[in-house]
Amino acid sequence: MLFSSIVFLYYFLPILMIVYFLSPKRFKNMILLLASLFFYFYGEPKYVILMVLSSFSGYCHGLWIDKAKGSRFSKLPLISSIVITIGLLMFFKYTDFFIKNVNWIFKLDLSPLNLVLPIGISFYSFQILSYTIDVYRGDAKVQRNFFDFTTYVTLFPQLIAGPIVRYTTVEEEMSHRNHSIGDMAYGINRFIIGLSKKIILANSLGELGNIFTKINEKTILFYWIVALSFMLQIYFDFSGYSDMAIGLGRMFGFHFLENFDYPFLSKSITEFWRRWHISLGTWFRDYVYIPMGGNRVSKGKWIRNVLVVWFLTGFWHGAEWNFIYWGLYFAILLVMEKYFIKGILERLPVFISHIYTIFFLLISFVLFNGDGLKGTMENLKGMFGFLNIPFNNHVTMYYLKSYGILIIIAMIGSTSLVKGFIEKIVGNKKGERLISILEPIFHIIMLLLNTAYLVDGSFNPFLYFRF
Amino acid sequence: MKNMKNIIIILCFMMITLGGMLSSIILPDESLSFSERRRLEEFPKITMASIVKGEFFNQLEAYSLDHFVFRDDFRSIKAYGVFHLFRQKDNHGFYLVDNTIIKMEYPLNEDSIHHAAKKLNEIGKRYLQGKKVYYGIIPDKNYFLADKYERLSMDYERMIEIMRQRVENMNYINLFETLTLDDYYKTDIHWRQEAILDTADRLLEAMGNSYQVSDIPYERNELYPFLGSYYGQVGLKVKPDTLIYLTAPYMKDALVFDYETMTKSKIYETEKFAGMDSYDVYLSGAKALITVTNPESNTDKELILFRDSFGSSIAPLLLGAYSKITLVDLRYISTDLLGEYIDFSKDQDVLFLYNTHILNQSYMLK
Numbered sequence: 001m002l003f004s005s006i007v008f009l010y011y012f013l014p015i016l017m018i019v020y021f022l023s024p025k026r027f028k029n030m031i032l033l034l035a036s037l038f039f040y041f042y043g044e045p046k047y048v049i050l051m052v053l054s055s056f057s058g059y060c061h062g063l064w065i066d067k068a069k070g071s072r073f074s075k076l077p078l079i080s081s082i083v084i085t086i087g088l089l090m091f092f093k094y095t096d097f098f099i100k101n102v103n104w105i106f107k108l109d110l111s112p113l114n115l116v117l118p119i120g121i122s123f124y125s126f127q128i129l130s131y132t133i134d135v136y137r138g139d140a141k142v143q144r145n146f147f148d149f150t151t152y153v154t155l156f157p158q159l160i161a162g163p164i165v166r167y168t169t170v171e172e173e174m175s176h177r178n179h180s181i182g183d184m185a186y187g188i189n190r191f192i193i194g195l196s197k198k199i200i201l202a203n204s205l206g207e208l209g210n211i212f213t214k215i216n217e218k219t220i221l222f223y224w225i226v227a228l229s230f231m232l233q234i235y236f237d238f239s240g241y242s243d244m245a246i247g248l249g250r251m252f253g254f255h256f257l258e259n260f261d262y263p264f265l266s267k268s269i270t271e272f273w274r275r276w277h278i279s280l281g282t283w284f285r286d287y288v289y290i291p292m293g294g295n296r297v298s299k300g301k302w303i304r305n306v307l308v309v310w311f312l313t314g315f316w317h318g319a320e321w322n323f324i325y326w327g328l329y330f331a332i333l334l335v336m337e338k339y340f341i342k343g344i345l346e347r348l349p350v351f352i353s354h355i356y357t358i359f360f361l362l363i364s365f366v367l368f369n370g371d372g373l374k375g376t377m378e379n380l381k382g383m384f385g386f387l388n389i390p391f392n393n394h395v396t397m398y399y400l401k402s403y404g405i406l407i408i409i410a411m412i413g414s415t416s417l418v419k420g421f422i423e424k425i426v427g428n429k430k431g432e433r434l435i436s437i438l439e440p441i442f443h444i445i446m447l448l449l450n451t452a453y454l455v456d457g458s459f460n461p462f463l464y465f466r467f
Numbered sequence: 468m469k470n471m472k473n474i475i476i477i478l479c480f481m482m483i484t485l486g487g488m489l490s491s492i493i494l495p496d497e498s499l500s501f502s503e504r505r506r507l508e509e510f511p512k513i514t515m516a517s518i519v520k521g522e523f524f525n526q527l528e529a530y531s532l533d534h535f536v537f538r539d540d541f542r543s544i545k546a547y548g549v550f551h552l553f554r555q556k557d558n559h560g561f562y563l564v565d566n567t568i569i570k571m572e573y574p575l576n577e578d579s580i581h582h583a584a585k586k587l588n589e590i591g592k593r594y595l596q597g598k599k600v601y602y603g604i605i606p607d608k609n610y611f612l613a614d615k616y617e618r619l620s621m622d623y624e625r626m627i628e629i630m631r632q633r634v635e636n637m638n639y640i641n642l643f644e645t646l647t648l649d650d651y652y653k654t655d656i657h658w659r660q661e662a663i664l665d666t667a668d669r670l671l672e673a674m675g676n677s678y679q680v681s682d683i684p685y686e687r688n689e690l691y692p693f694l695g696s697y698y699g700q701v702g703l704k705v706k707p708d709t710l711i712y713l714t715a716p717y718m719k720d721a722l723v724f725d726y727e728t729m730t731k732s733k734i735y736e737t738e739k740f741a742g743m744d745s746y747d748v749y750l751s752g753a754k755a756l757i758t759v760t761n762p763e764s765n766t767d768k769e770l771i772l773f774r775d776s777f778g779s780s781i782a783p784l785l786l787g788a789y790s791k792i793t794l795v796d797l798r799y800i801s802t803d804l805l806g807e808y809i810d811f812s813k814d815q816d817v818l819f820l821y822n823t824h825i826l827n828q829s830y831m832l833k
Contacts, residue, residue, distance in 0.1 A: 001524075005528060005531075006528070006531045006532055006535055007524075007527060007528055007531050009484060009487075010484055010487040010488045010491065010531070010535070011488050011531070013484060014481065014484040014485045014488055015488075017481070018485075042524045043521070043524070044521070045518060045519050045520070045521050045524075046519070181470065181473045181474060181477065182469075182470075182473055184473070184477050185472070185473035185474075185476045185477055186473075188476055188477060188480045189476060192480075200548075204553070215574065216574060217574070394619075395619060398556065398617065398618070398619050401556060401617070402555045402556040402557065403555065404554075405553050405554045405555075406553050406555070409553075436469065436471075436472045437472075439472065439476075440472055440475045440476045440479060443476060444476075444479045444480075444483070447480065447483060448483070448541075448544065449544065449545075449548055451483075451487070451535075451541055452541040452542065452543075452544035452545035452548065453545050453548070454532070455532060455535050455538055455541040455542060455545070456541070456542050456545040456546075456702065457532050
């Protein structure tokens with residue numbers, strides 16, 4: 001089920017809220033579990049069993065790891081958990097990728113399995129791994145209640161597109177969480193903001209990308225506009241989903257960590273990855289990069305660590321070469337920044353650092369969005385004038401004018417300008433009163449506008465569902 | 468103050484979401500959307516197979532969208548958001564100028580135009596040897612406004628150029644000069660019958676017929692409100708049109724025969740005005756093959772009109788000049804079947820009359 005759907009917004013959510021808040025405390029987790037299973041079943045009926053089995057595996061491995069602590073074979077249950085969880089992820093997500101490449105390398109004709117990717121498998125697999133690794137390390141207590149553990153894994157707000165909520169983040173709240181009017185209102189506001197980012201901004205910018213693929217009269221300028229709009233689209237799509245997840249979590253008493261922190265304000269690629277998809281970045285940092293030695297190793301090993309982590313980050317995003325190139329592209333940039341560019345950037349005016357960062361991010365998202373390497377190269381050639389096309393024409397101007405305001409709103413919205421402005425107003429009493437009146441009105445108007453966009457049935461897929 | 472604000476937000480959110488849900492459940496379902504001219508989704512049948520395959524939930528999504536309370540009003544809000552808040556130039560390819568809804572047909576599909584020319588040539592060679600054959604192209608509304616309002620449009624000159632180069636042994640009748648934007652409905656794709664008397668004259672004159680449509684004292688009959696096919700698609704609330712159909716004494720006993728249903732009807736079927744497509748008032752709307760006979764005609768001359776829906780409203784005007792008009796809609800009947808139903812051996816003018824939308828999507832011509 002999509003958050004950005006009438007069924008979720010006007011049926012699933014209000015019914016769940018009523019049932020949840022009218023139920024005694026001891027039933028609340030069970031209600032969330034059943035609701036989450038239904039939420040998943042609604043969009044992916046067949047794979048709900050796979051998800052429950054994965055949870056069961058994580059639960060049993062947690063118990064086994066806890067039992068084996070201090071023994072000679074304490075690592076065995078952890079290795080078993082990693083092999084099973086990663087094995088399932090590899091099988092469902094990457095089998096066809098490997099078959100395709102084996103066919104290509106060895107000139108074979110093996111048939112692909114054509115498996116449908118189970119929605120959210122990349123996210124819930126990483127959550128299960130974070131749990132078993134943390135139990136092994138002693139950072140998390142073992143969960144002895146299977147239903148509570150499955151509730152954590154399948155919790156619908158973050159189930160299918162993150163953020164990757166670690167068990168330690170919600171460990172306490174699984175058994176003791178408070179519900180307050182403040183949290184509920186915050187959650188609703190945050191959910192509506194996320195919904196607006198997704199439906200009004202990301203989907204509209206996505207329409208521009210779709211239009212671009214269909215027109216024949218492409219120009220260099222249009223290639224750049226689409227690259228910019230895709231970068232903004234994926235930001236609003238994914239950060240919108242994270243906002244909705246965080247908001248929904250808060251409504252039901254959970255405090256998920258932030259997943260984005262105005263990434264386009266970054267002055268370097270290194271900083272960007274501290275602000276973008278934070279839950280994934282920290283996951284790889286804590287469970288792959290640091291165990292490999294992090295940066296406390298020789299230069300050569302550090303470069304190896306960076307390459308491995310970013311290869312995995314790219315590959316996690318999708319079973320296509322362009323995602324691997326995308327990850328390695330960042331690895332190269334991060335190495336370059338550490339040894340060459342960082343010193344130069346520090347001496348230059350800040351706006352040049354921003355331009356440098358945005359330029360390389362634009363290119364990265366062209367890689368990310370490319371339909372294979374050929375498609376990516378085509379787009380890059382278009383952007384840099386190697387396709388023998390004009391710089392501009394009336395078609396480009398039409399769409400620039402038509403989507404100009406949306407792009408400007410999206411650009412401003414991707415910065416902290418609005419937040420800073422509101423904080424400035426709230427700084428005095430009059431301003432605080434004004435915001436107190438305007439805030440609910442704004443959110444209700446946005447809810448109705450989002451409903452209008454939904455009812456009109458426009459373009460609506462979540463980009464991060466494919467991961 | 469802060470607590471009050473929070474309570475207001477929660478109450479409003481719950482009222483809107485619960486209200487939306489309850490209203491959608493309680494209010495009776497409509498089966499048709501007249502503004503969008505389509506059948507609305509029905510509540511899906513619940514079967515184990517449809518649930519396991521996910522079909523049930525997909526259909527439920529479509530159903531929930533189709534039957535959401537105040538659906539048309541929400542679609543209007545979205546359209547206002549697109550046009551006025553985000554200042555976008557079109558909504559689903561439609562734009563609005565002075566209460567007139569225009570579809571932005573773009574770009575020109577040259578392959579489709581070549582295909583249309585090929586289709587005309589095929590019919591010409593198979594059935595129309597030795598006859599005088601004519602063709603006319605009806606511009607869409609975007610032709611008149613695109614440049615002025617900086618919208619995208621197909622390359623009309625190129626379309627005509629291809630047709631004139633490719634179509635063999637047929638005479639082109641230029642209608643781009645006779646038509647203006649005022650000749651079309653504001654909420655619909657079609658031209659207004661009462662505004663195309665001069666166009667009918669232009670066609671007849673080009674075909675060598677001295678009959679003057681504009682000399683006939685037609686009686687105007689009004690039907691209101693006419694919400695055209697664009698009305699529901701643009702999403703905005705605009706003033707409805709008035710559908711006017713013209714009657715004259717020669718139409719009184721004229722008979723329409725539908726070869727598909729083997730039934731007879733009148734030229735104007737006013738009860739169709741309340742149906743899904745009000746333009747069906749003219750000759751009962753889209754039909755594969757019909758004939759209209761004029762018992763009061765002073766001539767034996769006939770017209771074979773290959774047409775789209777625009778032909779339905781101009782045919783009654785042209786009927787005064789002929790004893791019979793055969794209307795062929797190639798979207799619904801194959802070229803191969805024409806010889807079985809139409810006697811091409813008579814004294815006939817032949818006219819292909821298509822609007823630019825059809826030519827740009829001509830693969831629908833069978």
